[in-house]
Amino acid sequence: MFDKYMIVEDTLRNVVKGDDVTGFQLGVRLPYYRGLGLSMVEDVQVTVDGETAPASAVSLTVHGNTYTLADLPGIFDDRWEMGEIATVAVDKPGGLERGEHSVAVRERLRISYMPVPGGGADQKVLTLRD
Amino acid sequence: MLSTAHQIKRGVSFYSYQEECFLKKMSLEDCVSEAATIGALGIEIIPEQSMTGYPDPGAAFYRTWDGWMEKYGTTTVATDLFLDTKRYPGRVMTLDEMTESVRRDLDIAKRMGAKHVRAIINTPPEVMEACASYAEKLGLKLLLEVHAPFHYEHPWVIRHLEVMHRLQSPALGFMPDMGTFVERFPRVMSDRALRDGARPHLVELAVETYNSRGDVHGLMDTFNYMGAHPVEQGIARLSTFLTWNDPRVMLEHMPLIHHIQAKFYEMTDEGTEYSIPYDKIIPVLIEGGYNGYLSSEYEGNRHIQDIFEVDSVEQVRRQHRMFERLLGEDEGVAAGASAQGGHSVR
Numbered sequence: 001m002f003d004k005y006m007i008v009e010d011t012l013r014n015v016v017k018g019d020d021v022t023g024f025q026l027g028v029r030l031p032y033y034r035g036l037g038l039s040m041v042e043d044v045q046v047t048v049d050g051e052t053a054p055a056s057a058v059s060l061t062v063h064g065n066t067y068t069l070a071d072l073p074g075i076f077d078d079r080w081e082m083g084e085i086a087t088v089a090v091d092k093p094g095g096l097e098r099g100e101h102s103v104a105v106r107e108r109l110r111i112s113y114m115p116v117p118g119g120g121a122d123q124k125v126l127t128l129r130d
Numbered sequence: 131m132l133s134t135a136h137q138i139k140r141g142v143s144f145y146s147y148q149e150e151c152f153l154k155k156m157s158l159e160d161c162v163s164e165a166a167t168i169g170a171l172g173i174e175i176i177p178e179q180s181m182t183g184y185p186d187p188g189a190a191f192y193r194t195w196d197g198w199m200e201k202y203g204t205t206t207v208a209t210d211l212f213l214d215t216k217r218y219p220g221r222v223m224t225l226d227e228m229t230e231s232v233r234r235d236l237d238i239a240k241r242m243g244a245k246h247v248r249a250i251i252n253t254p255p256e257v258m259e260a261c262a263s264y265a266e267k268l269g270l271k272l273l274l275e276v277h278a279p280f281h282y283e284h285p286w287v288i289r290h291l292e293v294m295h296r297l298q299s300p301a302l303g304f305m306p307d308m309g310t311f312v313e314r315f316p317r318v319m320s321d322r323a324l325r326d327g328a329r330p331h332l333v334e335l336a337v338e339t340y341n342s343r344g345d346v347h348g349l350m351d352t353f354n355y356m357g358a359h360p361v362e363q364g365i366a367r368l369s370t371f372l373t374w375n376d377p378r379v380m381l382e383h384m385p386l387i388h389h390i391q392a393k394f395y396e397m398t399d400e401g402t403e404y405s406i407p408y409d410k411i412i413p414v415l416i417e418g419g420y421n422g423y424l425s426s427e428y429e430g431n432r433h434i435q436d437i438f439e440v441d442s443v444e445q446v447r448r449q450h451r452m453f454e455r456l457l458g459e460d461e462g463v464a465a466g467a468s469a470q471g472g473h474s475v476r
Binding site: 001002004005029033034036037039040073076079081082083110111112113 | 145148151152153154168178179180182184213214215216217218219250251252403431432435436
């Protein structure tokens with residue numbers, strides 16, 4: 001229901017560690033009208049310029065706490081709050097080129113009162129600056 | 131003539147302001163302040179939406195909340211709980227785990243000063259039964275939402291009715307959602323389908339079938355055979371989620387009804403809800419002696435946000451002007467609402 005707000009404008013950055021560009025990151029919200037415990041965040045899929053990042057390369061940071069996607073099913077004491085801009089980081093040596101990128105994010109959420117998986121999808125063109 | 135004498139009070143669920151809260155355009159205090167401004171003095175809050183750090187927001191949160199209630203002259207009327215039965219991967223919560231989850235939310239409601247707790251529709255009747263005495267001890271009512279497409283003859287609701295009638299607990303009951311009384315297909319939904327590319331003749335077929343009480347469940351196959359694409363299939367499916375019932379169905383269950391979620395999709399420029407006939411609903415509530423709150427629940431945002439700036443505040447204000455009219459507050463004849471309201475609502 002808030003799909004169009006999932007990808008946050010002007011948040012695409014490369015991740016630099018020391019002298020190396022190790023990947024990229026962007027700000028992402030839940031498409032949901034409430035917060036959700038992380039064990040129910042089943043997937044956060046990031047596709048840039050048609051290339052979908054492997055799940056093993058993706059991590060999620062909410063209010064300072066960083067988890068890999070593989071961690072999430074076992075996290076019962078932390079939440080992604082409603083409207084909270086989480087940082088989704090993707091390991092990708094060299095990161096992304098400067099300039100415009102087509103970014104798609106698809107989230108799969110386990111919502112107990114729904115018979116089918118919930119979640120949402122968004123797609124935007126973001127510009128990576130320095 | 132005091133034919134409109136009643137004890138119905140006005141409130142607002144902060145669900146209504148979700149668009150602005152999501153985008154941080156309104157703070158939680160802004161919501162309280164706005165509700166007070168329009169005389170919607172009963173506050174309904176969804177802790178998992180509005181409470182950072184749920185389920186343990188810390189003592190400071192509660193102190194601040196209490197301060198706002200005092201400052202703005204508002205009262206916490208209801209909290210809405212969720213039950214994440216699928217919290218653990220690969221299995222459903224046990225009865226004990228569900229009971230513990232509900233009890234934790236009852237504790238939060240108690241701490242916030244609420245009297246009523248919305249039990250989400252997927253809450254099993256066994257969990258309601260297991261929590262009844264705890265809720266009673268806390269002075270709370272645990273109320274199952276009756277939300278479209280559910281209704282009082284639905285097999286799931288019948289299982290709940292069996293528990294309520296057997297236990298005769300003062301702590302159990304219903305929280306009807308007025309979205310079960312959609313008389314006319316919401317225009318915001320059909321317009322959105324058109325903008326999303328649904329062909330007009332199929333949208334019209336869905337709207338007409340719904341509005342004429344036709345076989346909406348037959349639409350899915352019909353649309354399929356007519357070559358409908360996914361957006362069009364979506365509008366057919368939507369027509370099966372919407373329901374119209376005569377609001378008088380509530381009369382039989384009125385002893386169990388303690389809070390009303392006044393769902394709405396579009397308050398028009400003329401001051402009426404396009405699809406939900408509150409002019410038919412409110413007289414039934416008055417006739418039944420309902421004495422709780424009409425708690426605004428605006429849900430139009432998701433249908434218009436693709437091209438319009440959502441203005442939940444204005445939509446809720448319009449609904450409350452309609453309530454004032456239908457409750458007779460503008461004539462000063464309401465026995466309870468204006469007296470309890472305490473200050474000017476204009």
